[in-house]
Amino acid sequence: MKILAKLLLxxxxxxxxxxxxxxxxxxxxxxxxxxxxEIAELAVSGDPGLLTIxxxxxxxxxxxxxxDASTHMDWTSNVxxxxxxxxxxxxxxxxxxxxxxxxxxxxTGAGGTSAGEKEFxxxxxxxxxxxxxxxxxxxxxxxxxxxxxxxxVAPYTNTQQTVTWTLTDDV
Amino acid sequence: xxxxxxxxxxxxxxxxxxxxxxxxxxxVTGNWAETIDASxxxxxxxxxxxxxxESASNVGIxxxxxxxxxxxxxxxxxxxxxxxxxxxxxxxxxxxxxSGTISGGTAYQEITDTDxxxxxxxxxxxxxxxxxxxxxxxxxxxxxxxxxxxxxxxYTVSDSS
Numbered sequence: 001m002k003i004l005a006k007l008l009l010x011x012x013x014x015x016x017x018x019x020x021x022x023x024x025x026x027x028x029x030x031x032x033x034x035x036x037x038e039i040a041e042l043a044v045s046g047d048p049g050l051l052t053i054x055x056x057x058x059x060x061x062x063x064x065x066x067x068d069a070s071t072h073m074d075w076t077s078n079v080x081x082x083x084x085x086x087x088x089x090x091x092x093x094x095x096x097x098x099x100x101x102x103x104x105x106x107x108t109g110a111g112g113t114s115a116g117e118k119e120f121x122x123x124x125x126x127x128x129x130x131x132x133x134x135x136x137x138x139x140x141x142x143x144x145x146x147x148x149x150x151x152x153v154a155p156y157t158n159t160q161q162t163v164t165w166t167l168t169d170d171v
Numbered sequence: 172x173x174x175x176x177x178x179x180x181x182x183x184x185x186x187x188x189x190x191x192x193x194x195x196x197x198x199v200t201g202n203w204a205e206t207i208d209a210s211x212x213x214x215x216x217x218x219x220x221x222x223x224x225e226s227a228s229n230v231g232i233x234x235x236x237x238x239x240x241x242x243x244x245x246x247x248x249x250x251x252x253x254x255x256x257x258x259x260x261x262x263x264x265x266x267x268x269x270s271g272t273i274s275g276g277t278a279y280q281e282i283t284d285t286d287x288x289x290x291x292x293x294x295x296x297x298x299x300x301x302x303x304x305x306x307x308x309x310x311x312x313x314x315x316x317x318x319x320x321x322x323x324x325x326y327t328v329s330d331s332s
Binding site for chain 1: 197220313320
């Protein structure tokens with residue numbers, strides 16, 4: 001009988017303790033995961049105006065340079081820590097008798113560093129116009145084209161070449 | 172002695188039954204996975220990202236069982252890899268079903284690293300299930316480097332009676 005009493009006492013104490021443990025709290029969790037993708041988006045506002053080379057004011061001189069600053073470039077970029085991007089420009093075919101130069105205006109903050117005016121000296125070759133681009137969004141950044149006559153050639157009209165702008169990893 | 176044994180025999184079933192009731196439990200179903208990419212730019216190239224994102228209104232479903240009178244739910248988060256610009260919010264979008272009452276938590280509140288009251292209820296030895304939760308993320312911008320950011324939201328229910 002004493003053994004039975006001890007067993008019962010033990011059982012009561014056990015279940016009482018179990019109650020204390022179970023009665024307090026319960027915790028569960030859910031996980032929130034945000035995948036933040038790399039973003040490299042670039043756009044230009046359109047084609048520049050027609051660059052018309054006119055006769056020089058002084059006979060014997062080459063025609064004066066012609067410029068256009070009517071277009072702009074926008075870009076949004078984020079990169080992993082320690083990495084940067086750059087904007088490159090490439091012309092498909094060189095103009096006859098004309099050197100084409102371009103400038104992408106200096107952006108602000110982490111928007112990068114402008115290389116100033118660069119000349120497209122060779123076709124299908126990338127030239128760096130803005131470097132060290134970090135995490136940024138840059139809008140309405142002016143592009144200036146300058147046509148420099150280097151030699152007198154036979155007149156031609158409405159000759160179009162394509163300049164391709166690219167936002168790419170700065171390696 | 173026999174009287175004592177009889178008392179113990181009487182008490183044992185009561186305590187056992189009481190134990191089942193008092194073992195309050197919570198179940199949370201669902202996780203939130205959000206992908207932010209170029210399609211989330213406000214206006215294409217040159218613009219920043221949309222800063223606020225909301226989950227589905229039932230991204231989390233909570234079941235609470237075996238309550239013993241008044242109960243309360245607190246929440247906190249523990250970051251695995253979280254960005255300092257991010258702010259995470261939660262709100263309750265449904266009362267669920269079951270007996271008793273439920274109150275609070277219907278407006279977004281920020282989840283911090285320490286337990287904060289979320290919502291509470293009252294029900295004696297019954298369950299309340301299918302309580303829907305919605306999450307909101309603020310502070311997203313292009314300044315955040317690419318990567319996967321993870322945090323865990325802990326829901327702790329306790330008897331408060």
